[in-house]
Amino acid sequence: MAKRVVVGMSGGVDSAVAASLLKEQGFDVVGLYMSNWKETEPDGCCTGEQDWSDVARVCEVIGIPYYSVDFSEEYMQRVFARFVEEYSKGRTPNPDVLCNREIKFGPFVKFARELGADYIATGHYCDIEHKDGRNYLLRCADENKDQTYFLNQVTERQLDDVLFPLSALYKKDVRAYAREHGIPVAAKKDSTGICFIGERRFREFLSHYIPMREGDIVTADGKVVGRHKGVYYYTIGQRRGLGIGGSADGNGESWFVLDKDVANNRLVVSQGEDAVLYKKTLTTEGFNFITRPDADEFDCLVRIRHRQPLQEAHVTVTETGARVEFAEPQRAIAAGQYAVCYDGRVCLGGGVIGGAE
DSSP, rough: OOHHHHHEOOHHHHHHHHHHHHHHOOEEEEEHHHHHHHHBTTTTTTTTHHHHHHHHHHHHHHTOOOEEEEOHHHHHIIIHHHHHHHHHHHOOOOHHHHHHIIIOOOHHHHHHHTTOOSSSEOOOSSSEETTTTTTEEEOSSSSTTTOOGGGSOOOTTTTEEETTTTTOHHHHHHHHHHHHOOOTTOOOOOOOTTTBSSSHHHHHHHTSOOOOOOEEEEEEEEEEEEEOOOOOGOOOTTTTTTOOOOOOOOOOOOOOEEETTTHHHHEEEEEEOOOOGEEEEEEEEEEEEEEOOOOEEEEEESSHHHHHOOOOEEEEOOSSSSSEEEEEEEEEEOOSSSEEETTTTEEEEEEEEEEEE
């Protein structure tokens, strides 16, 4: 009998092509859509209805059975509550990372097993190697789309019996395949919003969960240069959307966010030369190793945000996480994001950034 693969279906082209490729390879493929968010838009339309409709159309074209499962309670407790908590501290969290660890490779896998899954598959752009009882998460062929960054918090064992069918494909190839095979979401726009919440007016959305207070925008020496609408809205290094006009003693150059003083409800900015944003060292709060090097000190490649070019660094494992010393200073290291380490193509794992110096 053919091995059964349960594919996480999002309604997008990537998971659709992943399912189709597995069907071509002779697997018994089942599509599984996760409903993780129940909020409706102002017009009363459930935000996931279109995606579920697209999943149904895709699976009917491919010729595979499909199901929907509700993980909204788990998502709210394990992912979204942490997301709000981090923003309330003035940090910049990444819910997609937590969603992968806590939902896609947690409850989703358990439910898939109940459907008789021998393997689990997703439309992630990454690769995997199963060798001698070990699992290695690898960067994919399309470096521009590589999503190992978002999987840095999964465990090695969570990758047991996992397949990533898009590992050798580029995005243009995925869309071309979808067109050639009549997959109805071939031209569907990629989602760029928060994991499972989608694209929306972020300030308005966040204000429903964190009370927003206007406050002063100040320079590092305390001079007031404007007003902000809530420090949580801004990110370190941000240049646009600050609403700061020229000042009599200003130099005419762009302003950028230097820091978020949540305790005093102040947004700290600087003007012109942003060298002050560059730091050579960061520390993480804990560190999740998917593949741990033999030593507690090692050289590797690191990125501190998705799609950032890989940076050379030296890592020291500490009692509380890891210390990362870069060969070159890095701009706008944001607390709450992840520092993810690589040994060549192998994603070693990552940790939440706590501070930088």
